[in-house]
Amino acid sequence: MIVKQIHSYLMAKSYDYAMRSTEKRCLQKWRKELLAQADGELLEIGAGTGVNLPHYPDRVSQIILSEPDAQMRKRLQRRTGQLQKERFNITSWGAESIKMPDASFDTIVSTLVLCSVPSLEVSLNEIYRLLRPNGILLFLEHVISNHPATRTWQHRIEPFWSLCAGNCRLTRDTAAEIHASGLKIERLTEAPMVGAPTFVRGTIRGVARKVPEPG
């Protein structure tokens, strides 16, 4: 228990610093472009230290930030305090169990989170449930590599890496799982996360929509 708490404290404390170079080299730009598409009532899962917050357009009035890690939440609280506090509502829900009725959101945001959730399938089913018809998932995730040699290394390193990095998985084919959840991927960009180690460099980002059922 105490080891878990120390680990969580160190992860939260070092997160922004560890990501600084990658943020400057590509992530900030990607976040800005992606989140410009946000609209209506919004849920962000695994909001971390709140790096996405400055990128939300003004038309998004109400934002629920879910973050199960208490240390991350403390930082999130500090960041929302520096912005328009009344826009944000912070919760401790995990992505696999969001305590809101069906069809509650127009936009759901997941950036670098679907690698860490205990079950990708359960979390994506939850996202599908929570989206309104025509609602969108905006995603930015690191995924399994297209290169066989890198894939082999990702499989080898994953057990150790996931222990050190908050259950972060290296071998998820997240685009395929989004598709399998019933969401329709409308935009998909693959790009290397510049400055990141090879085994977390491959990323996907884009928009997936909950297409209304006929009838």
Ligand SMILES: C[S@@+](CC[C@H](N)C(=O)[O-])C[C@H]1O[C@@H](n2cnc3c(N)ncnc32)[C@H](O)[C@@H]1O
């Ligand atoms: C790599 S950080 C990403 C933080 C932020 N979204 C970003 O873009 O920088 C992963 C975040 O997912 C959170 N997380 C882990 N398991 C989760 C779960 N089951 N549901 C929601 N968030 C989770 C972690 O606490 C952490 O804040």
